[in-house]
Amino acid sequence: MQVTTSKLENKTLFAIDGRIDATTAPQLENTMLGKTQEASEAVLVDFSNVEYISSAGLRTMLKLAKLCNSKKLALRLFGLKPNVLEVFKVSGFSGIIKINADLNEALSSL
Template identity: 40%
Template structure:
């Protein structure tokens, strides 16, 4: 899994590519915790995510709880159809604000 970071207004954007599973979940958990500490909003651009396992979903759920506790926003963007299906089946679409792409997520935050 590869994680790259950029900014969109006040929000941090983490672009995730590859597989989010038990062997990579800790990497995202550490990075997400660090980024949530320093930003009022985080967009996870998942357009490059090929696969997400239950371990990956757990990390995302933990991130959502951390964001809520910090009064921060955590938005997801760019889910591929097969990843979107995992979110639908697991009920995660009800937990997260999911946008078609990072531009739409930034617009939802009031940024460009």
């Protein structure tokens, strides 16, 4: 699993590539929570190259959502493949974290 961080105007963009599971979630959590401390407006997470997410990955997304909420930052996930989106829906996380189809939709929803 790889995570790339970039800036898009005043927004922090994370692009994740690979599986998010018990092995990779700690690295993802450290990177995302650390970089989110520096974020100023919104956090966008690109899931278009994520094939799988486990409960450990969901826990990381929940921690990210809580951090964003405490810093009054908007959080948007986008580009989820159908199987990954289903995990968010079944777990109830789609009711906690806003999910958009693509980057343009995520930006428009801010």
